[in-house]
Amino acid sequence: MLLVLLTLAALAPGIATSWLLRRHGPLIAVLAGAGVAFALPFLLVVSLVLCPPLGIVLAAGAGIAALEAYDRGKVWMATAWAGVMVVASACAGWPR
Structure with a gap:
């Protein structure tokens, strides 16, 4: 249950970004949401390396x-x- 909540918390900024950018077109909204959603794991890996x-x-x-x-x-x-x-x-x- 905790992993589900953690996953949703990690995806929430991407979902919110997609929702806010939906008026600019679906492609822009999905790409921006995916970028924000994947930035969190990337930052975690970078912090582990540093x-x-x-x-x-x-x-x-x-x-x-x-x-x-x-x-x-x-x-x-x-x-x-x-x-x-x-x-x-x-x-x-x-x-x-």
Whole structure:
């Protein structure tokens, strides 16, 4: 449930941008909304690359969340957390 809320919170600026730009045409509205929606993950990855300790902390937290989700039997959610762990580790440059 928390992941759904987090996803909606991340998409809300893109949806709002599309809604506000709808009078300029559907193509402009969709492209601007997608740009805003994809900017948030891009900024997260850039911050992880620029501050490696943040990436290591995020990787550790995602690993713990993945183990807990595997323990509860939620394989898809656990796999998503494991993917977050891999991306955060790679951004932090660990392991070398």
